[in-house]
Amino acid sequence: MREGDWNPKEIEFLNTLLFITAKPVVYLVNIGHDEYISKKNKYLPKIAAWIKENGGGPMLPFSAEFEKNVSLAAGSPDAALREKAAADAGAATMVPKITQAGYNHLRLLHYFTAGEDEVKCWTIREGTKAPGAAGVIHTDFERGFICAEVMAFEDLNRLGS
Numbered sequence: 001m002r003e004g005d006w007n008p009k010e011i012e013f014l015n016t017l018l019f020i021t022a023k024p025v026v027y028l029v030n031i032g033h034d035e036y037i038s039k040k041n042k043y044l045p046k047i048a049a050w051i052k053e054n055g056g057g058p059m060l061p062f063s064a065e066f067e068k069n070v071s072l073a074a075g076s077p078d079a080a081l082r083e084k085a086a087a088d089a090g091a092a093t094m095v096p097k098i099t100q101a102g103y104n105h106l107r108l109l110h111y112f113t114a115g116e117d118e119v120k121c122w123t124i125r126e127g128t129k130a131p132g133a134a135g136v137i138h139t140d141f142e143r144g145f146i147c148a149e150v151m152a153f154e155d156l157n158r159l160g161s
Helices: 008-015 031-039 044-053 065-073 080-089 097-107 130-137 140-144 153-159
Strands: 027-030 059-062 107-116 119-125
Touching: 027 044, 031 065, 044 130, 059 097, 065 080, 080 097, 119 130, 130 140, 130 153
Parallel strands: 027 059
Antiparallel strands: 107 119
16 A cells, blocks of 8 residues: 555545555564674565565664663663663664654654743644644644744754743
8 A cells, every 4th residue: 555656536535444554664673682783684684675675664673682681771761871871782772763763754743842831842743734733732722823933942042032
């Protein structure tokens, strides 16, 4: 389904059927702990070739055993502690890359709202217009949307307001 060439009317109908084969795919290839650290696995080229022949998509080799050990060593979900534990174990953790690949392939992005007492992160689909993004916070916000003040974080950080 994902590879088909569909016209808009067909897409509208197919979307009602929720075919799993129409969904984007990210291939996570679990390899051994030692293979992950050495970055050598004899099967990865064959797996990559199969993926290419069967529709393509990103392939991310990782080691579940390595990630479990890093998580236990870090003792915390804190990214800096995880990175340090991974470096001590001999390789980088793949968790940020796996997460980013999922967001990229699903065409998701974050936006933030800030008030005096909190900052919140919201997830929307790429291309969502401001009223739709407001609706993620609360459905009433979408119906009564008036305007949004948008700025790049770098500008906010540099200017302070």
